[in-house]
Amino acid sequence: MYLKDIDMDKFTLIEADNNNYEFNGRVDFSNPKSPTIIYAGSLIKTKFQGTSLKIAINNKHACFENSIGFIVDGKIHGKAIIEEHYKDIVLNIASDLEDEVHDLILYKRSDSCHYFDFYGVILDKGCTILSSGPRAKRRVECFGDSISAGEVSEAVDYVGKVDPENHEGIYSNAWYSYSMMTSRKLKAEINNNAQGGLAVLNDTGYFNGEEFLGLEFTYDKLRYNPQLGSCNSWDFSKFTPHVVIMALGQNDAHPDNYINTNKEKRHIWKEKYKGIIRDLRSKYPKALFVVITTILVHDKGWDDALDEMVEELEDLKIVRYLFRRNGRGTPGHVRIPEAEEMASELTEFIESFGEEIWE
Structure with a gap:
């Protein structure tokens, strides 16, 4: 699915420069609207409202399978395989969730076999994200x-x-x-x-x-x-x-x-x-x-x-x-x-x- 095809009457894009995202790892913030995730294990943490979650990215491919790992509420673990590169795409992460606040960790599963630009998460219309809490000391x-x-x-x-x-x-x-x-x-x-x-x-x-x-x-x-x-x-x-x-x-x-x-x-x-x-x-x-x-x-x-x-x-x-x-x-x-x-x-x-x- 392409980002341009998302029906914004039904969904909301929470852009990457929202302060309720926590980024870990060496991340390139040259463009705060699309920070580039580079190193293995670099992650994005937040809390989100609603029953579904998608993410918007643009992937830069070098080799191997490229994918993004995710953990929802500490119990739903999975990976979203990236099948198109150098395009603004949307990956489905979770659906049919309880209509409540959920914990989210997105992370880069592998090394520089790829980079990806992160545009933000896509939620049910009217939903937003919240801080995941204080950073580790x-x-x-x-x-x-x-x-x-x-x-x-x-x-x-x-x-x-x-x-x-x-x-x-x-x-x-x-x-x-x-x-x-x-x-x-x-x-x-x-x-x-x-x-x-x-x-x-x-x-x-x-x-x-x-x-x-x-x-x-x-x-x-x-x-x-x-x-x-x-x-x-x-x-x-x-x-x-x-x-x-x-x-x-x-x-x-x-x-x-x-x-x-x-x-x-x-x-x-x-x-x-x-x-x-x-x-x-x-x-x-x-x-x-x-x-x-x-x-x-x-x-x-x-x-x-x-x-x-x-x-x-x-x-x-x-x-x-x-x-x-x-x-x-x-x-x-x-x-x-x-x-x-x-x-x-x-x-x-x-x-x-x-x-x-x-x-």
């Missing part, structure tokens, strides 16, 4: 790869196994990533700056086809995928986290797993990663940085290098964490039960630093 930020983005997380029949072939993104769901689960357990808002295939260094990993862009390119960006247009800088004053999860390294072994064999490359990798963390530290002087890899099978040499890196940084609030099954839990992406395992461990570790880290 705790703030977490995550820089990670496909595991942090929840890629292939819904393929629960493949726990402990390699990924299903030709999945085309249909099982990806950032809501069930360990990073998003951890933020919910901590009752924190999260900027989940995760991208499938991301390595620390450019020219390694898998992100962005032939260019192979790494964290050194993306970490300070708002729009960060050149396949979807010009990239721009993130304004770090918009979000200051209490806890920063740094979850990179596994993809740096592609195309060359040099970490145990090439001391010069190992040094370059550590220095670049340290430089990024130091730059983030200059912006977040009080934050706790937690440096991790995941339970995805990978060479232990990357964790040894991270141990060295953290020690060399000489900062008591930059710490390492190793999961109980670190580097040996699964040969495929982390599924929902495995993400729950990781989130429980990581939450316990972060909470061990006490309430003062949230001050």
Whole structure:
């Protein structure tokens, strides 16, 4: 359905610049009437009146299935698949609801395989939206790869196994990533700056086809995928986290797993990663940085290098964490039960630093 075809005698568009929307994540508000939702797990929260809900968007497609996740009243979970791109379209989210006030969370299920411009929700005529309540006081930020983005997380029949072939993104769901689960357990808002295939260094990993862009390119960006247009800088004053999860390294072994064999490359990798963390530290002087890899099978040499890196940084609030099954839990992406395992461990570790880290 196209936005221009909506009968406004029967429905009401509540535009995106309404103050009763709460946006989480690195969102581009260059046009407040159509903010662009970019990162995996970025979400929109509100309350709405009435018996039905639609949303109006314009989707920018790069690859894979593109869809928007939704949760209504904490119990109706689903995804709206986007089948047309670069057009002003309307997606049906819910109908035949009780005629009352409902809670709503809309969220981006996957990474920069797409962006979408959000125009607003469409409600029954005469209905409106209300604030979802005060924002969370705790703030977490995550820089990670496909595991942090929840890629292939819904393929629960493949726990402990390699990924299903030709999945085309249909099982990806950032809501069930360990990073998003951890933020919910901590009752924190999260900027989940995760991208499938991301390595620390450019020219390694898998992100962005032939260019192979790494964290050194993306970490300070708002729009960060050149396949979807010009990239721009993130304004770090918009979000200051209490806890920063740094979850990179596994993809740096592609195309060359040099970490145990090439001391010069190992040094370059550590220095670049340290430089990024130091730059983030200059912006977040009080934050706790937690440096991790995941339970995805990978060479232990990357964790040894991270141990060295953290020690060399000489900062008591930059710490390492190793999961109980670190580097040996699964040969495929982390599924929902495995993400729950990781989130429980990581939450316990972060909470061990006490309430003062949230001050």
